[in-house]
Amino acid sequence: MPPEIVLQTQRLSKRFKQRWAVRDLNLEILQGDVFGFLGPNGAGKSTTIRMLLSLIRPTSGDIRLFDEPLTMSQHRALRRVGGIVEKPDFYLYLSAVRNLEIVGALYGGVDRRRMMEVLELVGLKDRAFDRVKTYSHGMKQRLGIAQALLSDPELVILDEPTSGLDPQGMKEVRDLIIHLARDQRKTIFLSSHLLSEIELVANRMAIINRGELVVQGEVSRLLEEGEQYVMIRAEPLRKARAILRRLTRFVHSMSEAGESLKVVMSFDDIPAVNRSLVRSGVAVHAIVPRRSLEDYFLALTEQSLSDGPNARVSGKTQRQ
Structure with a gap:
C-alpha cells in the first residue's frame, strides 16, 4: 500500500x-x-x-x-x-x-x-x-x-x-x-x-x-539536478592542489574543505584525475563523489525572481 x-x-x-x-x-x-x-x-x-x-x-x-x-x-x-x-x-x-x-x-x-x-x-x-x-x-x-x-x-x-x-x-x-x-x-x-x-x-x-x-x-531526485563534485583527501595536500590546478581539462573549480579538497568536476573524469595525482607522487587516500543542491536551488529561486515580483491583488503571477 x-x-x-x-x-x-x-x-x-x-x-x-x-x-x-x-x-x-x-x-x-x-x-x-x-x-x-x-x-x-x-x-x-x-x-x-x-x-x-x-x-x-x-x-x-x-x-x-x-x-x-x-x-x-x-x-x-x-x-x-x-x-x-x-x-x-x-x-x-x-x-x-x-x-x-x-x-x-x-x-x-x-x-x-x-x-x-x-x-x-x-x-x-x-x-x-x-x-x-x-x-x-x-x-x-x-x-x-x-x-x-x-x-x-x-x-x-x-x-x-x-x-x-x-x-x-x-x-x-x-x-x-x-x-x-x-x-x-x-x-x-x-x-x-x-x-x-x-x-x-x-x-x-x-x-x-x-x-x-x-x-x-524527492531529495534524491532533485540531487540529480545538482552540481557534481568530489572530495579528495591526499598527501601532500599542497602538491595535490598544484597538480589539480593544472588539470583544467577536468577540474572546473576547487576549494579547500578542512583536510580535503572540494573539486567541481564530472564523475566520469575521476579515474583520469586519480591517475594524474598518483603518477605525480601524490598519495590519494580517498576520492568521494558528491552532489550539491546549492546551485540548483539558487538557479530556481533566481528564475522565480526573474518572473517578476510577487503580484499585487490586482495582478497576476506566473506559476510553475
Missing part, C-alpha cells in the same frame, strides 16, 4: 492587504516523511505554517490533515499534530518542567512521566528543574521541540528549528529530528532557509520563493 497522505494543501493562499504572502501552494506530505520546506527568509514559510496550525485563516485554498478538512471551525485533526512557529516562547523564570505543565494544560493535563520522557528525548532531563533563563539558545530550541512532542503527535511541524544555533547546536537538533523520524516513527515537516540542513535530514522537499511553490519532490 502507498504511504498515507498526512498533510495536503490545495491552492493555499494568504493575502495581507495588497501583498500575497502565500499563493496557490500545493503540498503533499506522506507518512514517515522528513519533509523539508525550503526558501529564503521572507519566502512565506512561517505564514504557511501558521495556516497549517490554524493560527491564521487562509485567504483561499484548502488544507487536509489525515484526510480531514482543516477549517477554523473544524480542527479535530490538529490533536494529532505538534509544532513550533518561529522562536518558541517560555516563562524564563520557571523551570522546563513548569513550562511543560503550562503547555500540557492546553491538552487537558499531561502527567509528569510524559514530561520527563520528552525532556529525556531532547537531552534536557538533567536540566529539567533549572530555570529556562539559564539555558543556552540551543537548549531553548530543544525545549521548544519538547513542547511540540508533549501530546505524542504523529505529525511534528518545526519552523526553522536550527535558526541562530552554533554548529554543535545544529547537529544536536539534526540528530534529534533523525531520531524522531527513524525511531519514534514521527512524520516531520521542517522549514529552513539553510539548504545544507535540508539535504542532511530530509527525504522529500519543496522549495518556496515569494510565496509560490518552485519545485517539490
